[in-house]
Amino acid sequence: MRTLRQSSPLMVTGKYLALAFYVIFALFPLYWLAKIAITPDKLIFTEGTALFPSRFTFENFQTVLLQTDFLAYFRNSLVVSVGTAAITTCIAAAAGYAFSRFDFYGKRLVIAVMLITQMFPLLMIIAPIYKIVAALGLLNSLTSLIIVYTAFNIPFATFLMQSFFDGIPKDLEEAGMIDGCTRFEALRKIILPLTLPGLGATLGFIFTAAWSELLFALMLINSNETMTFPVGLLTFVSKFSVDWGQMMAAGVLALVPSCLFFIFIQRYLVQGLTSGAVKG
């Protein structure tokens, strides 16, 4: 290829060094998190800053899972994230389909409004949302979080789904409609199966976003039973700020679901964006 044309050994070494720098920079904080999590409590102060622990233990994970409320936080976060991802993806798929296949009155306005919702500071509505949710008696309920997160994520998910629908030729469903399907049947039987990878990617994005959200959860939830993982972890940190091993073990656990989703979608990510970019 072009860049390897007259590549001197020096250039190649430099390139691999640069890549190594990026990989180490990306992984080191996560490695450190895992390292402290498996370091026995007794050793933390003597070798807290050593690169490798001399002994390791899974005690911290055990304590976190069995003796704290983290399993409940985990469950709450799972309910909120899965609920948000599922509902958002359905609604966004419908909206993305409309943007992709119809030319209609008011289309530009709807798109503009959706773009604007991505621009203004979300914190601006944290106070009104709190008051509305409080008035509805939904404070400390996971339902309110699901509804709020769903609305926040719909615009992005809609544009994502639109780009996936744009990648599927219109002829397919038109052929189906000539054969006597209604448009909705054609959508369900022909188009949806083809866009399954797109639906998967959207689910992954929204799940990760809902899993990470902190500020609205802090505002709307303060009972221990309905805390999501971020709120629970933060409360734990401010209460027991010296249980380093346990905090980091909890951190590692919080990482697991997002990383699984990420590994699942990451290869797809650049491809999807590229195909969108090629088409302009």
Next chain:
Amino acid sequence: MTAVADSASGETRARGSFYFRYMVEPYLYLSPAIILIALVMLVPLAIGISYAFQAVNLLRPFQSGWVGFENFQALWSDRKFWLALTNTFWWTVGSITFQFFLGLGLALLLNTHFYGKRLVQALVFLPWAVPTFLSALTWAWLFNPTIGPLPHWLAALGILSEPFNILGDPNLAMWGPITANVWFGIPFFAITLLAALQSIPGELYEAAEIDGASPWQMFTKITLPFLAPMIAITVMLRTIWIANFADLIFVMTGGGPANSTQILSTYIFTTAFRKLDFGYASAIAVALLGLLLIYAAILLVLRRKLVKI
């Protein structure tokens, strides 16, 4: 296709179908999205703007009502607000500069061929998937001299006189969240720029190579012009996003020490969350929104001027 289906049933049916396709059917698919966005985002947005002109403090429920521009007058003479504004500027500029250049470097590297590319790509994009609260906590821990290595390394390099926590030093604290933000944001730039790089036709480079262009010439004459639109849009969107981004700072320093890391968005959140003073929080938010609109307007005007030339 409708023409085929409708030709038998005459003109009225055709007009009805036209009406259905352009006015009704799309909105059947769109209505759940529109209703939810309107109820959860647009209505609260309007209410939020109205709060900026009211006294709304949950701790003082009997002193509520319209106050005109009183919140903004208080804002004008609030030293913390101006400090937060300056901090927002440095936070945004610092974060975006490092994110962009490191992200561009990574995208250029990933656009070449090397051994183990798929694995490397997966690993370097990983920080993007890490929940923000966790990135914040992890970096706060890394900067802690008891359990983190960074203070010791910095001291060994002579940057710090002794290993102490920079998050507790008003002069240095901002570098903590900026580092975390750079770590977290490189993948975003790398992904978008890599996608743009991959859409540059390879023939251009081949032609340039035949004409004897140097790699630097190819970079400045082919790569950069092709990337420019993507760079412009991502930098603009990212600037707005980072200026609004409160999570990292809130978790790492809570705006302290002595408000040295307080940016406008964390100031909004702490005012609403800790003091429950919704009126004042909304006034800060309206000010932030105004500043962002001015920023976007300036960029759009600049872009129009540059494109003309």
